[in-house]
Amino acid sequence: MQNLWDISQPVAPGTPVFPGDTxxxxxxxxxLGPGCPVNVSTxxxxxxxxxxxxAPLHYDPEGASIGLVDLAPYxxxxxxxxxxxxxxxxTWEHIAHAVHDLPPRVLVRTYARMPVDRWDPMLTAYAPETIERLADAGVRLVGIDTASIDPAESKTLDSHQVxxxxxxxxxxxxxxxxxxxGDYELIALPLKLMTADASPVRAVLRSLPPP
Known part of the structure; x- marks a missing residue:
């Protein structure tokens, strides 16, 4: 039996967002009621x-929308x-203990407990040099347990530019x-939103079958 980890943040009224975001x-x-057989939400x-x-469109004016990106990295x-x-x-030193023979996807945990109920202005981000080295190692997707791969106050978004x-x-x-x-199977498919700069995902990890 494979184990399954749901690594998605709960989404509900009060879920924290980047300051100024919707x-x-x-x-x-x-x-549901007399004359209405269903509940329908907006x-x-x-x-x-x-x-x-x-999506690339989030940080590149000529970038693809999320509905146009290849699903294979996810x-x-x-x-x-x-x-x-x-x-x-x-930094690279923080992850160097686990970079031998990397798979194409790397997720970094920075919190002991992620603050799912509040905005964290001191969130941990990736150093751009770390992403450069991960790309050099063949990594095609990076993930993190914070709201951004760049510091919250950054205006240059150096890691996004890498x-x-x-x-x-x-x-x-x-x-x-x-x-x-350790190593897992990642499943985190974005919605096919043809003009959007991002998409929510229901991200899960599955344990790998024995060799």
């Missing part, structure tokens, strides 16, 4: 709420690496609290 809201367009949200995949073998409470940036230049994909706001270091 929070999750839900209204009822129809409700959702208003940023595509960056909860666990999500950034599905397959990945490695979870712990770099818990190591400061503002994940992602753009090296044609990598990114997952943010993952919940890795209960996931041991």
């Amino acid at each position: 929070p999750y809201q839900q209204q009822w367009a129809a409700k 959702l208003t949200l940023s595509p960056h709420v909860g666990a999500h995949a950034d 599905l397959g073998r990945c490695r979870v690496i712990h770099a818990i409470a190591r400061g503002p940036l994940v 992602i753009r230049r090296r044609n990598l994909r990114v997952l943010e706001n993952l919940v890795l609290d209960d996931v041991p270091e």
Whole structure:
């Protein structure tokens, strides 16, 4: 029996978003009752709420929307690496213990417990040099358990620009609290939103079958 880890942040009213971004809201367009056989909701949200995949369009004016990106990076073998409470940036030294024979996807855990109920202005991000070295090692997707691969106050988005230049994909706001270091199968498919700059994902990890 394969184990399954749900690494998606809960999405509901009150789920934290980047300051100034659109929070999750839900209204009822129809409700069960006399003359109405169903409940139908209307959702208003940023595509960056909860666990999500950034599209190249998010950080490149000529980049592809999330509905046009190849799905292959979001599905397959990945490695979870712990770099818990190591400061503002994940450097190569923080993950060097686990970079031997890397699979094409790397997810880094920085929190002991992810703050799913509040915005963290001191979130840990990737050092751009770390992403460069991961790309050099053949990694095609990077993920993190914070809201951004760049510091919250960054205006230059240096790590996003490495992602753009090296044609990598990114997952943010993952919940890795209960996931041991090691290799897994990642399943985190974005929605086919043809004009959007990101998409929520239901991100899960499955244990790999025995060799």
